[in-house]
Amino acid sequence: MKNKRRFGRFHRLLAAAGLCALACLGAGLVTTRPVGCSNDDLTAPLEVMTEDPSEEEKVVYLTFDDGPSSTTEAVLDILKKEEVPATFFVIAAENNEKYLPLLERTAAEGHMIALHTCTHDYKAIYQSPSAYWQDIDALKEKLSAYVDPQELVWLRFPGGSTNTVSHKYGGSSIMKDLKAQATEKGYHYVDWNVCADDAIGGHPSAEKIYNNVIRDVGDKHRCIVLMHDTKATQNTAAALPDIIRWFKNAGYRFDTVDHLEREI
Template sequence: MTFFRSSKHQRLLWSLLLLSVGAAAGFGLGIFCGTEPPVGCRESDLTPVPDESFVSPASASSVETSPEPEPMPEKWVCLTFDDGPSKTTPDVLSALNRAGVKATFFVVATGNNDKYLPLISEAAAAGHQIALHSASHEYSDIYQSADAYWKDIDLLKERLSPYVRADGLWYLRFPGGSTNTVSRRYGGRGLMQQLKEEVTAKGYAYVDWNVCAEDAVGGKPSAGTIFRNIVRETGEQTQCIVLMHDSATTRTTAEALPDIIQWYKDNGFAFLTVEQAVPLPTT
């Protein structure tokens, strides 16, 4: 997995990460968008300033020093889902399981989705990866300070512990992504850099995305629109981390999944979980 450092792949990633340049044309985070969200974006999904990759820098550096037991596929995709579990999660799991595809779920435990938390055990038992997102997903709370962020993560792990081995969860996704600017309103301009350094120092890997389904936008996009968004944003990329949602309002995501999965299969992509594609930082 040397693509994080190779100039060829960095140019590929950079071209998508700079979707902010074409922000008026559609969503970013391929992976990051401009200051004003383009049509089809919601603020909580945006990280407006381009970063150099969609994973923790320490993860990238560890690739060069740690031998891989097996070569990575030339083309791979990670399907990831944020903000669940919810009433839509069973349909997402059914679509994935029918296709024999493993995905990664960046979960929340807000207190409002307690009755759906057992689905985390079901997903893990089916071979899907469970990863950390937020206990509350309230920017004003979690981004007050670094201490507030870690209290949120600790609470999330506590709420997940009946359903999965929470102390084994080492992958996370910041609400809004790793270079969001929304956090500046609450914790100042330096907060995200501080959090990224602390996350890596604690042995976690933070993961953004470089393809966005735009499935959590207002107006509830159709399954066909979600499919077209993913095809468009994948473009010529050969390593993709796709952002989708299994929140209560993203009903059409599950409907789009069969076509999304078939398209990636037809184009020669292998399906990986995030932990298969992204190494943890070495400490």
């Protein structure tokens, strides 16, 4: 395998594309409804990840937030048929708890399961750092029947690691504090730099979702693709085969986010 540029520390910020953020401006705040990601999750002004022009290998990390759900089996069927891995940042809210047994299949088929908070309730999780970690502990407890909790060391903050929605509840320093504490606790967090815009409302078509992903890829050699696994994002599953085939034809290797950093 060709030598690869190290991504730095595991918690290096991986940026959302500017177009992804602009497309979602003006969305209403997520407060108490445990329904998973919404427009606000796509507005975080994340830092731009610099590509090494000497990098030759192209890798794509397909990631799905907010599952498991009634859409999960369709997503898993496609991934199995196409023989590619993905990373699932899961929740365990009231609306999706009954689908948690699907995580057994998800793990058995070689996909990575990661943390996205239990309730996805901004008002609750971002009121303080301690409230956030209590929510993470609750999620790990609910997942323990299906996944070894010791393996759950990767997470994605709702709204991204530089979101400002959290400031309304926990003050302007809460994300800075949470990122520092994540590192201290042995967690690694990851954002995205390619956005499907599949949770912005209006139920975008499969064709639109596909075009959104390809739009954001540009000349990136490392693509962390943000998609959603919810009842409302069935069109994401419909777009997935074409998205996968595009990346295959463009010469990308598929991997899970725990391999973002590799030794030279």
